[in-house]
Amino acid sequence: MNYAGYFHRLLLVDLASGTSKVWTPPAELWERFLGGKGAGLKILYDLGLPGDPFSPENPLIFMTGPVTGSPIPTSARSCVVFLSPLTNSAVDSHAGGHFGPALRRLGLDGLIILGRAEKPVYLEIRPDRALVHPAEALWGQGIFATERALKERHPGAEVASIGPAGERRVRFACIGTGLWRQFGRGGAGAVMGAKNLKALVVPPGNEKVPIADEQSFHALNRKLVEDLLAHPMRKKREELGTTMWIRLAQEAGFLPTRNFRECRFEGFEGITSQAMQRELSWEPRGCFNCPIRCGKRARFDGLELEGPEYETTAFLGAN
Structure with missing residues (x-):
């Protein structure tokens, strides 16, 4: 069954081989876990928890929810699920901004990154694949400099990146996005650094979140916005x-x-x-x-x- 609110498409990326493919997860994933952290933790469980958070087998699972990127107010949130180097337990770290909605505009519900690149790279996310670009020139740069350089190279894109703390595997390092937002908990930046992954670049897209009943949805949304603005x-x-x-x-x-x-x-x-x-x-x-x-x-x-x-x-x- 295809549930509305989802594209039913996750992009899997293997940094070791530089390959990527679209995966359509079973409908049960959305039915039982809705999306976001629930679906991300289920995927992490199914992949198997690695013993070492810095091993290539520790995935970075970026997930959105069924209303992420929709007209619903406060629908910016996305999360990343992984084995934390800070606590050595499964953790979910959340960010606002525009990164999650940008993934959705590509027709993706999430992104699963496995493996480790031999040299520093960044990923350019496309609807059906990820392009791997060298990032040696960006290694050592902070997230502000990194994001500005990549946005100049990829106009209109959203960027999630790490700075020197993530590169050096500081166990509480963040992933910064949109200059001002962070996936801040659990050390996701350190896991990204251990993968030699400097940044993710999500170019503009034009997909819209699938809605089952447009008329009822927009009527409810108008009420939500009115109530929120009046509070x-x-x-x-x-x-x-x-x-x-x-x-x-x-x-x-x-x-x-x-x-x-x-x-x-x-x-x-x-x-x-x-x-x-x-x-x-x-x-x-x-x-x-x-x-x-x-x-x-x-x-x-x-x-x-x-x-x-x-x-x-x-x-x-x-x-």
């Missing part, structure tokens, strides 16, 4: 970002402080959203099709920055 918390999230939770956590008594030995921080006023606004002159930015716009483009000391977010502020501030 008072949306405006607050746009204005204050996720660091709004610093004050709320302090008042409720769960702000991580001194490695969570305490739950309130006497200097919290210096790390609230209001303090950050004054210091960083930020402006809101949003992920794909998201009216909340909780992301922040900040400026400090002549630099353009992203954030900060609640996690970075709490765990590198009060904690």
